[in-house]
Amino acid sequence: MEKESNFVSAVVYLHNAQQTAGEFLRGVSAALSEHFKKYEIICVDDASTDESAGAVRAFAAECPGAPVTILHMSFYQGRELAMNAGVDLAIGDFVFEFDVPDLDFDPEAVWAVYARALEGFDIVGAHAVGRGRTSSGLFYKVFNRFSGSPYKLDTESFRVLSRRAINRVRSMTKTIPFRKAVYANCGLRLGRVAYAPVRPQRAAHGDGAFRRSLALDSLLLFTDVGFKFACGMTALMMFAAVFMAVYAAVVFLTGKPIEGWTTTMLFLSFSFFGLFAVLTVLLKYVTLLIDLTFKKSKYTFESIEKLSR
């Protein structure tokens, strides 16, 4: 088979992955060298405290075919920031992002994902069939329900990005707190490839607290779940205020309330009603500010199709 002449980069995230890194790099490198004339491997070492970098060096020494780079992060910054740095360093026409250095897929899946990208998808993710932890499953359920994006997010093991997808994402926003959400909102076509895992995943997904806080940030930034919740609460409280006002009026007309009670109640009802109204407006402003920061470009387009005779 003729090898592909597009230059590809593989960016691999490593955080205390000493056990799996060597095997993973050998597998991915073998798959890449089988299909591509030239490629590079960038390992992002997110301040590992074990011998992850040593495992990479051992791999590089025995496999001199492709240049291997280790990008050492200064301190632990989490998968998202570290992978952003790795992708910034990559020079390929297409860039593979391997979020978890665990070879639970047949290396041929790497080619399958790339082949899918060539069909016209700028970003193609690979997800394991029948995998999904309950906690991340819940996160994706809430996220997809409120994100308003046509693309539904799911747990992905790795993905490939075209150079123009990278350029697009970089020009849209400077900070990318959660890559998958930005990719899904960048306006280019997303593809999916499913693979049957050859074995259960071994590498840990990492720091639970860090991921929970990332999940909360992502929900607030990329979906309108926070705004919708706040609006619902405000409506409820406004309704309660109106109800209290009506109740105070009814008591005034039918019973004998203590002097001053009715005016107090009416005043409180009116004040709370106004307060909630003001809060709604403020919330709207905050939402707008977030939109301005994270969706800098005025519009996002997928492609320009020129029709001519």
Next chain:
Amino acid sequence: MRQDKIIIGAGLYGLYAALLCARRGEAVTVLEYDEAPFKRATYINQARVHMGYHYPRSYSTAIKSAGYFRRFNEDYGFCVHAKFDQVYATSAAFSWTNAEQFKEFCAAARIRCDAVAPSKYFQSGMCDGAFLTEEYTYDAQILKQYFIEQLASLPRVRIVYGARVERLWRTERNWHVLTQDGEYRAPFVLNATYASANQVLKKVEGEQFEPFGIKYELCEIILCNAAAPLRDVGLTVMDGPFFSIMPFGKTGFHSLTSVTFTPHVTSYDALPAFDCQKNSRGFCSPAALGNCNDCPARPESAWPYMSSLARKYMRPEYGFSYCESLFSMKPILKASEIDDSRPTVIRAHTKGPTLISVLSGKINTVYDLDSILLGEE
């Protein structure tokens, strides 16, 4: 044969020294390993006439370069290509210097630096600043022709090509240099062999001179054909693992180099030891470097990597295509890694008789030789 001076190495430093001394009537012999002058580092480099822009983390190097820049252009203007836009840009990611710092540095070094829109040359978001600068490239072949003609008109100078220096020793008044076809002696020997400086010192008999603290990099420069928009433009992206593509003297080619892919292999030994030497069929060894460019074991080109890196940054209309690769050995002073400076190191190993080694990574600091050659008497 007794000479006034023996110069080992016919690169720019060797021939500059030869011409300077021969013009004063001295008898000079130049011993050159290759069959012609300027076959290695003098020819095979980015051909920058440095103004100092390259060293935003080393003011001393920058200021010295700027001073010699004028003089080089006055003396050798005929080989200098100055009519193109030399653009320096700072990469938005992974650069040790940002646009603001680069501007401040240029102001401090008093060198030209006019901001232009990075989007004119680079993909959106890749560079945070781009600057038009005053920096030229020289044409080694034209310069070589000049030196050959000038030296030919002087009767007491001669260049011995294909010379294999076997050993050196000193007597009371002279240094002796033995080559495969004869012995030369002079009260003054200049070791201007750049990457082979330590190898020559090692051949001294009866004495041990401290070798230069250098590492060796086998470097590749790619000559490219530039598309029309790029023809009169030179681009250099700083300050980290980036690249430059710029006119290669007056040859009509552009040279493409990158910080990460130009060096192919590195040797940290005092004498350059490389795996490829085993495959060179005796052409090259740690004791005597062959010319990498003519070597049977020269490495495969890094063009796919260098071109991908450059295309990631450059706008697509600035096209370029592969023409040929040039390889040469580059010694790098270990002390200069952090601030990335390139000082000229001159070492006088002995006085009366004199043995001096010179090591410099830049073409226009050749004037550093003046003091040692003229201050002799």
